[in-house]
Amino acid sequence: MPGRILHLLSQRPSRTGSGVTLDAIVRLAGRAGWVQQAMVGVPVSEMNPVLGDLEAAAIHPVFFAGSAQEAPNHAPTPDLDFPVPGMSDVMPYASSVWSQLSDKSLTAYRRTWRDHLRRVVETFQPDLIHSNHIWLLTSLVKDVAPDLPAVATCHATGLRQMELCPGLKDEVIRGCRRIDRFCVLREDHLEQLASTLDIPADRITVTGAGYRDELFFSGSTPAPGTGELLYIGKYSAAKGLPWLLDAVERLSVDHPDLRLHVAGSGAGPEADKLRRRMETLSPVVVLHGQLDQAALADLMRRCDICVLPSFYEGVPLVLVEAAACNCRIVSTALPGVIEQISPYLGDRLDLVPLPRLTGIDQPVPEDLPHFVDDLVVSLRGALEAGTEVTPPDLAHFTWDAVFGRVEKIWRGLI
Numbered sequence: 001m002p003g004r005i006l007h008l009l010s011q012r013p014s015r016t017g018s019g020v021t022l023d024a025i026v027r028l029a030g031r032a033g034w035v036q037q038a039m040v041g042v043p044v045s046e047m048n049p050v051l052g053d054l055e056a057a058a059i060h061p062v063f064f065a066g067s068a069q070e071a072p073n074h075a076p077t078p079d080l081d082f083p084v085p086g087m088s089d090v091m092p093y094a095s096s097v098w099s100q101l102s103d104k105s106l107t108a109y110r111r112t113w114r115d116h117l118r119r120v121v122e123t124f125q126p127d128l129i130h131s132n133h134i135w136l137l138t139s140l141v142k143d144v145a146p147d148l149p150a151v152a153t154c155h156a157t158g159l160r161q162m163e164l165c166p167g168l169k170d171e172v173i174r175g176c177r178r179i180d181r182f183c184v185l186r187e188d189h190l191e192q193l194a195s196t197l198d199i200p201a202d203r204i205t206v207t208g209a210g211y212r213d214e215l216f217f218s219g220s221t222p223a224p225g226t227g228e229l230l231y232i233g234k235y236s237a238a239k240g241l242p243w244l245l246d247a248v249e250r251l252s253v254d255h256p257d258l259r260l261h262v263a264g265s266g267a268g269p270e271a272d273k274l275r276r277r278m279e280t281l282s283p284v285v286v287l288h289g290q291l292d293q294a295a296l297a298d299l300m301r302r303c304d305i306c307v308l309p310s311f312y313e314g315v316p317l318v319l320v321e322a323a324a325c326n327c328r329i330v331s332t333a334l335p336g337v338i339e340q341i342s343p344y345l346g347d348r349l350d351l352v353p354l355p356r357l358t359g360i361d362q363p364v365p366e367d368l369p370h371f372v373d374d375l376v377v378s379l380r381g382a383l384e385a386g387t388e389v390t391p392p393d394l395a396h397f398t399w400d401a402v403f404g405r406v407e408k409i410w411r412g413l414i
Contacts, residue, residue, distance in 0.1 A: 003127035003414045005029060006120065007038040010062075010113070010137040012084060013051045015093055015290070017317070018132050018155045021209060025130075026052030028403040034410075037124045039116060041084045043094075044075040060120050062112060066094070079112050080105075087133055087157035089164065090236040092265040092290060099165045106136075106168075113137050117144045127414050130406075131179070134158035134193065136168065139175025149413035151406075152176065153183040153207075154193050156314040160360050162196070173197055181409050183207040185315040186340045207406050208340065209314075210399035211321045215293050218326035219301040227258040227383055230303040230327065232296065232318045233310065235266030235274040238361040240309025240332065243368060245277060245285070247375035252284045255383065259283070261303060265290045300325035305382045308332065309375060311354065312361035315340045323348060323392045328382045330375075344397070346390040350378045 007026065013019035026036055030053050037058040042049050043066030051059055063076055064084040082105055086095035101109070113136075121129075121144060130151045131138040135158040141150050162169040177197040182204040184190050194201045229248070233239045244260075252258045262278060262285060265271070278285045288299065300306065306322035308331040315336040319329050323345050331337050333351040342349055352374045355367030363371065395401065 002029075002033040002035070003410075004035045004124065005037075005410065006124055006126035006129045007036060007051075008117070008129065008131040008137055008141070009038070010041045010085070010133065010135070011087060012042050012046065012093065013038075013040050013049055014046070015091075016087070017314075018087070018153070018157075019051075020293070020317075021153070021155070022132060023052050024210060024212065024399040025403055025406060026054060028399055029407070030054075032403075032407065037120065037126070039120055043084060044078050047075060060116065062116050064096075079116070080108055085109075087135065087155070087161065088234075088238075090234055090238065090266065090268065090270060092234050092267070094267045098161055098168070109136065110140060114140055114144055117141070121145050121148070128410055130410070134176050134182075134197075135161060135172055136175075138179065139172045142175065142178040146178075149181075150179045151181045151183065151409055151413065152179045154185070154189055156185065156189055159189075159192060159196060160312070163360065180413055181205065183406060183409065185209050186336050188335055188339065189314070205405065205409055207409075208397070208402055209317050210397050210402035211317050211324060211394070212293060213324065213394070213398050215297045216300065216321040216324040217297075218324070227255050228303040228305070229258065229260045229379070230263065230300060230306045230322065231260060231308075232263045232306070232322075233308070234264055235271035235278075237270060237274075238311055240311055241274055242277075243372050244307060244309040244375060245274075245281065246372045247379060248284060249281065250372075250376050251379055251383075258383075260285045261288060261299060262286065263288045263291050263296055263299060297321070297325060300327055303327055305330060305379065307375075307379065308334075308337075309352070310334065310361075311357060311363055313337070317397070319345075319349075320394060320397045324394055328385065330378045330382050344394060345392050348390065348392060350382055352378045 009022050038051050039060045040049050042061045044063045045066040063078045064080045065078045065082055083094050083096045085098050089097045128149045129141055131141055132153050134154045138152045177199055184206055190204045248260045300322050306327040306329055313334050313336055319341055329349045332354050355371045356364040
């Protein structure tokens, strides 16, 4: 008989990759008979967050400050007086940056999550807690519920934040190593997590990540093959967007019908600068804003090529989703793409060499002109190759397969 699971996510579930993962796991766990509740971090403007098929009473928000323009008339008083901290420093919405939070804010953050978690554990009485991200919230779980079995999914961004916030690293390691079992997206994350937390590798399982095959599928008619490119992601330099725009400007000289569709958003000065530049490139660049998954799937089916010029990712599922919608894929040669995605995509994937990096996602400036050249070559090749490609084998990436691996961990602990 399935048990009772309490899910934890310190970010907005509707606006992050980890939220998409959690949404899928919650849906499938519900169908399998698990009783579930969840705690999530949201701005006061998001008074009724949605997660899977959970009823509103089963979702327990921790409210953060949001913009006055977004807040509804009867918004609650926020539990914390700063925006939701993002696991990446550039998020597709207004957010706090971990490395810039004051000691006072961090103390309030810890206290608020502990208090909320304690109340929910007492009322819901879960059999197991499943937290997301190897970061502060996960490090607090065993403080509140030392005797409950706990699982944590590493989405890689926590490992990155340890480099950006060395003052919090030891605290996170001490707290997170008490978690019983861990899920990671790929094999090198297993090795990195085991080394970082100094735990045995047999406490970590590569569960991978999935896509919703009922949403992402090829259409009855193929994409037009006339040069419809698609970028999905934040308005961010770390995602390689400025240099993709350089490449598209060059390609549009010889391909006047070329269009780059941009699905995503961003907040802050960097995002604003990129937005202004893309607006000046209209009609070559078409801004769609943040799309839900159904709308994104429709857009993918109308495009020929999905391009990911990013300098850092875990396992970018957006490439799997695009391939399922019959797009060709042009991506930087990221470890997660090479190890976890490339074997399943065959001749529809073209890899662009990464520039040299300083830190995790900062390119060496001298390498960027050559990086743009490489993007131009790969995109031109994909444009001229046509739409005939080998169908991808994506069974490994279905959420049913991923959930099966996660559920096996739950059953082993309960």
